[in-house]
Amino acid sequence: MRDSEIVEKINSALAEEFELDPASMVPEATLFEDLELDSLDLVDMVIVLEQTFGFKIREEEEIRSIRTLGDIHAFVIKKTHQVLQSP
């Protein structure tokens, strides 16, 4: 899967789950302030990403440093490549 396709898939899944306006889903959008998500939403965000991409990310330390939509894109792209490369 190309990176642009991953980004599109992430945005589509999050837009549906959180009823986000696609116009607001720019990489620099912060999750809490700009997209108005809260700590409960982050629980559901992890579930949605895991179900969309078929991997487990909830125990990953790196998730804690995610602040923006762009951080999610980068994290999932990296994780997807890791999964593909693993034997």
Added chain:
Amino acid sequence: MYRVAITGIGIISCLGNDVRSVSEALRLGKSGIVVDPARTALGFRSPLTGRIEAFALKRPLHRKHRKTMPEFSLWSWAAATDAIQMAGLAPKDLQNDQTGLVFGCDSSCQAAVQQADLLKTHGETRSIGSGWIFRLMTSNITMNLNTILKTRGACWTLSAACSSGGHAVGQAADLVATGRQERVICGGAQEINWETVCSFDGLGAFSTRTQEPEAASRPFDKDRDGLIPSGGAAALVLERMDLAKARNAPVLGEILAYAFSSDGAFLSMPSLDGLQRAMQQALKRAEMTPSDIDYICAHATSTQEGDAAEAENIFSVFGDRCPPVSSTKSMTGHELWMSGASQVVYSVLMARGGFIAPNINFSGPDEHTKKLNIVTGTLDKGPGTVMCNSAGFGGTNACLILGFEA
């Protein structure tokens, strides 16, 4: 003590999703009872139920709110916002320490079952999702309405079986009467789904008159064979009378008294004196005598023992001079946790509409119910005073007396 005005009402019931259609159904004596074939397939004795038809949120809620709200909480939102609109209160009027929320509710069973099913499906708790813990609490109505409406006073849901709604309206009235709150949005709500009532059905408590759903709920009738589970949400805005008048609010009626009692006897059988004590105390608090009551909006649910006990309790208080009595459950079925609050809404609709709703499906009394003055057809004169009874498992009773200016 302050006088307590009713300035707004809202209702989502099997008779309709707004006050106008519900009022019309009450006047016409229309039943909201249907057959749910899925219950038969599941192994129910009775597939009869009330059903909310074609419900849609007039005032949409964001997903962030909806995910913590079960269906009956959405009904409560719709009923509460209709009541607030009728009362002419703006959002900012509610966002203060003097505005509270008190609802009656005694289960959120379907949400609890669904979260357990999700765990079994996914095999780990972290995949269940964040909304379920809030949905499955019985207090989900008031906790959600509080975060949406941003009220800052009383905020709790009380549980007292089938008198939950009656006690909620009564306690809200007390909070206003004693000056602890200037206004309280109150009511009751009841989920409608098979999960909540399956073991209740197993007790043999429900009517099995499946061939005639509209005729199945027959409170006080000699041929009654059980209740029909139903539900929805009822809401009222109660307000200090002096403040309501000062802002020229529509005063729909007044809560003249609230009284409670408990039987101290049986779990599922009402006593012969519990409800009577609540009625007598309510009359005393309102400084009224039995002859001052124009209409009794009875609790009667269409069970043999319950209706007989209520009839005897009413007879003990009113004797041979019984005012017109009807049970709106003849049309709605038993709205359980909601019923004590919906009876108040239905009574306000009768007073405003200038009628008393009939106790439909009444073909004749038994030895107990013959002591009552049952309303068999719509009366074309509205009540000036109403006594609303409600009673619940464990023998918890609420009695409210309402007053309406001519």
